[in-house]
Amino acid sequence: MEGELYVRLGYTMDALYRSITRHLAYSLGVVPTQASKRDIYLALSYSVRDRLLEKMLKTNQRYEDSGAKRLYYLSMEFLIGRSLANNLRAMKIYDQVAEALQLLGTDVETICDQERDAALGNGGLGRLAACFLDSMASLDMPGFGYGLHYDYGLFEQDISNGYQREKPDSWISEAPALQVERADAACIVPMYGRIEETKDKWGRHNPLWLGWNLVTGVPYDIPIAGYGGLTVNRLRLFAARPSTEFDIKIFNEGDYLRAVEQKIESEKISKILYPKDSYEAGRELRLIQEYFLVACSLNDIVRTYEKDYSDFNKFPEKVAIQLNDTHPALAVAELMRILVDQKWVPWERAWDITNRTIAYTNHTLLPEALEKWPESLLARLLPRHLQFIYDINQQFLDRVVTLWPGDVDRMRNMSIMEEGPPRQVRMANLAIVGAHSVNGVSALHTDLIKKSLAPNFFEMWPERFNNKTNGITPRRWLCVANPNLHDLIEDAIGPGFVTDLERLRELEPFAEDPAFCEKFMQVKHGNKERLKDVIFNTTVVEVDPASLFDVQVKRIHEYKRQLMNVLGIIWEYLALTEDGVEPVSPKTFIFAGKAAPGYWAAKQLIKLIHNVGNTIEDDPRARDFLKVAFAPNFRVTLAEQIIPAADISQQISTAGFEASGTGNMKFALNGALTIGTMDGANIEISQKVGRENIYICGLTAYEIEKMKRAGSYKPKAMYDKHPMIKRVVDSLASDRFCPRESGLFAWLKDYLLADNEMFFHLADLESYVKTRELSTQEYVDKTLWAKKAILNVARVGHFSSDRTIRQYAEEIWDLVAIPPTEAEKSGKLK
Numbered sequence: 001m002e003g004e005l006y007v008r009l010g011y012t013m014d015a016l017y018r019s020i021t022r023h024l025a026y027s028l029g030v031v032p033t034q035a036s037k038r039d040i041y042l043a044l045s046y047s048v049r050d051r052l053l054e055k056m057l058k059t060n061q062r063y064e065d066s067g068a069k070r071l072y073y074l075s076m077e078f079l080i081g082r083s084l085a086n087n088l089r090a091m092k093i094y095d096q097v098a099e100a101l102q103l104l105g106t107d108v109e110t111i112c113d114q115e116r117d118a119a120l121g122n123g124g125l126g127r128l129a130a131c132f133l134d135s136m137a138s139l140d141m142p143g144f145g146y147g148l149h150y151d152y153g154l155f156e157q158d159i160s161n162g163y164q165r166e167k168p169d170s171w172i173s174e175a176p177a178l179q180v181e182r183a184d185a186a187c188i189v190p191m192y193g194r195i196e197e198t199k200d201k202w203g204r205h206n207p208l209w210l211g212w213n214l215v216t217g218v219p220y221d222i223p224i225a226g227y228g229g230l231t232v233n234r235l236r237l238f239a240a241r242p243s244t245e246f247d248i249k250i251f252n253e254g255d256y257l258r259a260v261e262q263k264i265e266s267e268k269i270s271k272i273l274y275p276k277d278s279y280e281a282g283r284e285l286r287l288i289q290e291y292f293l294v295a296c297s298l299n300d301i302v303r304t305y306e307k308d309y310s311d312f313n314k315f316p317e318k319v320a321i322q323l324n325d326t327h328p329a330l331a332v333a334e335l336m337r338i339l340v341d342q343k344w345v346p347w348e349r350a351w352d353i354t355n356r357t358i359a360y361t362n363h364t365l366l367p368e369a370l371e372k373w374p375e376s377l378l379a380r381l382l383p384r385h386l387q388f389i390y391d392i393n394q395q396f397l398d399r400v401v402t403l404w405p406g407d408v409d410r411m412r413n414m415s416i417m418e419e420g421p422p423r424q425v426r427m428a429n430l431a432i433v434g435a436h437s438v439n440g441v442s443a444l445h446t447d448l449i450k451k452s453l454a455p456n457f458f459e460m461w462p463e464r465f466n467n468k469t470n471g472i473t474p475r476r477w478l479c480v481a482n483p484n485l486h487d488l489i490e491d492a493i494g495p496g497f498v499t500d501l502e503r504l505r506e507l508e509p510f511a512e513d514p515a516f517c518e519k520f521m522q523v524k525h526g527n528k529e530r531l532k533d534v535i536f537n538t539t540v541v542e543v544d545p546a547s548l549f550d551v552q553v554k555r556i557h558e559y560k561r562q563l564m565n566v567l568g569i570i571w572e573y574l575a576l577t578e579d580g581v582e583p584v585s586p587k588t589f590i591f592a593g594k595a596a597p598g599y600w601a602a603k604q605l606i607k608l609i610h611n612v613g614n615t616i617e618d619d620p621r622a623r624d625f626l627k628v629a630f631a632p633n634f635r636v637t638l639a640e641q642i643i644p645a646a647d648i649s650q651q652i653s654t655a656g657f658e659a660s661g662t663g664n665m666k667f668a669l670n671g672a673l674t675i676g677t678m679d680g681a682n683i684e685i686s687q688k689v690g691r692e693n694i695y696i697c698g699l700t701a702y703e704i705e706k707m708k709r710a711g712s713y714k715p716k717a718m719y720d721k722h723p724m725i726k727r728v729v730d731s732l733a734s735d736r737f738c739p740r741e742s743g744l745f746a747w748l749k750d751y752l753l754a755d756n757e758m759f760f761h762l763a764d765l766e767s768y769v770k771t772r773e774l775s776t777q778e779y780v781d782k783t784l785w786a787k788k789a790i791l792n793v794a795r796v797g798h799f800s801s802d803r804t805i806r807q808y809a810e811e812i813w814d815l816v817a818i819p820p821t822e823a824e825k826s827g828k829l830k
């Protein structure tokens, strides 16, 4: 029936060809023979959008008819990357489109390559949100994303003489082809102003929030196609606009410039994504952004609910709100304000509704990332919200006092307000108090939340805390990124595993099948060949696909320890050139990642990686064995090219610092072997793939914690005792890697030898280098390697974001799937 269904859906090659040429003519005004690649890309995107929107309307109708509960995922970041190829795969029209494009004299890869990444996120947290949207749609769940429509996404990274240079990413200048502006659903957001204490007609305390400024939130919808293409959900991104194009009053007063200024001031809110990963700058505009997201989203959520219900009794049964980190924690105060001030729900009742609706995910334990905002700023920006925060805190602390009378330390610790000066609002405490569920993102991370981050809260509400180990969508990270591996697996175990990833287990017997191993290694080699070209085109470094590709790609951060990787490379370089120890296989070390623009140490590391690479390349004794490449401008699209080509995946954060990691999962799914510490989800990955199929090194989180508490980490003693550690560290202090910029890396010696070196580089170095050696030795044994790599693929099905989302749905949201009707499936519905 598939053929007939495709005709009905307009998914045949003919229909798609017609649709593309029609859009070329009527949306873009060009004839096919004169169309540029960009024209064809747009025409194809519009053709896809037509079909997606049709399905989105039907999906929405289905949800409405069912009266089902809806989940809203509030996130400051959605790191979508490109959409076109993903949508073609989801709708299963990739091959038809490929044929249609051939008729237009081009090919599908070239056209998909025209798309710009939607880089509306920094890293793991934003990409997780994107994977979750994909999973909710693929599981037919009514789950929707809410975020901000930034004009500028994460900056583009250029490398100049080894230094990072940032360039603006004007995402908006090439208007994303998929989005639909929904001016009809715009909302008004108040901010600033003052409180007037009044009494209502019964003489009750009735504070009024007056004199605010207004900003308009204009939604843009991006359709999110589930696999199979029948369920299409939506990501709604809000752009800030002035409440009227120009303030007529100011304008009429003849103050044209002030009117323009006010317009610019409003639009500033959604101008740019803050480029810090796991870190908060504490800037006023950032808080305004967070509030703007919360206010627009809740307005939309409440409005949707009120279409069907006249009171709020059923709100928690029909609405679930997930806070992606503390960034949208003001939702707690905003929902209270809407219920109490606008809907006249009594305070206690409103609190019960709020608490049963909202859930919070913590994504990091890094102290600098725990958001706190000055009370004075909140008092100015959101005076009414601050009153709600005071009231919430008072009620909460009253309970703490009842449970632990006289325990002042505990109260101080748990309070939403932190004593000053300056007094601050602790957003994590607000989120924990306001939510019925608090979850971590890996087993270790959740354990650390309970034991170190929030032990008092855990003691008070143990049932509130739970774990949801992260996952990744196999649609993007296998089907789109590595189609040849996907096809090879499908040939072996049959279709269906893309939506049921545990089925990859059926691959296990193939790890012993020489013919399959051979094909598997061929796919890897093909991916390495392709990456070789990408690297050459962006760096002019020429890498050899026959060498071992050892990859570390992620944000540059001290805790992720790119520096330890570099120390390992220097170790191997010195051993080779000074001690005559040749590595058993030639190796290519591939790095990529952005450093936050203000993060000096991270930017120095980028320079160090380049310089070490250059020194090795200039050294005839070394260049045939070791190579270092830094691929610039890491983003989703580059990850899709690098990950399928990796032999080794480096996941070497200091244990206890990486909440979960998700790159680790993407690499394992693509048949790379992990060198990793016992941190985040690495621990669970090692349990699933088996300790013999992963290279674990370094101290555990508890060992590190113990050493920290005892003050027993003495890196200088390690340096004195271990000659090779000494040689490696001293080489940094010399000008060996910076002959033209004398003294550039000298600081690293002091850094590494300080007792308070937070990330334990030298403590783990020897264990790390030994583990690397072992992995290189095993790499040379191709049969052994293929077997281990295949077993990694076969055993990481657990880390599908479908599994994660099912757990959220069952254990936190109480959300059920609303699958397509028979009529939708047959394509007969009009």
Ligand code: GL2
Residues within 6 Å of the ligand: 122, 123, 124, 125, 126, 128, 277, 278, 279, 363, 364, 369, 441, 470, 658, 659, 660, 661, 662, 680
């Ligand atoms: C992060 C964590 O650092 C990372 O370990 C985790 O995998 C992701 C998703 O849960 O969240 N927290 C954070 O603030 N960023 C992350 O990537 N930016």
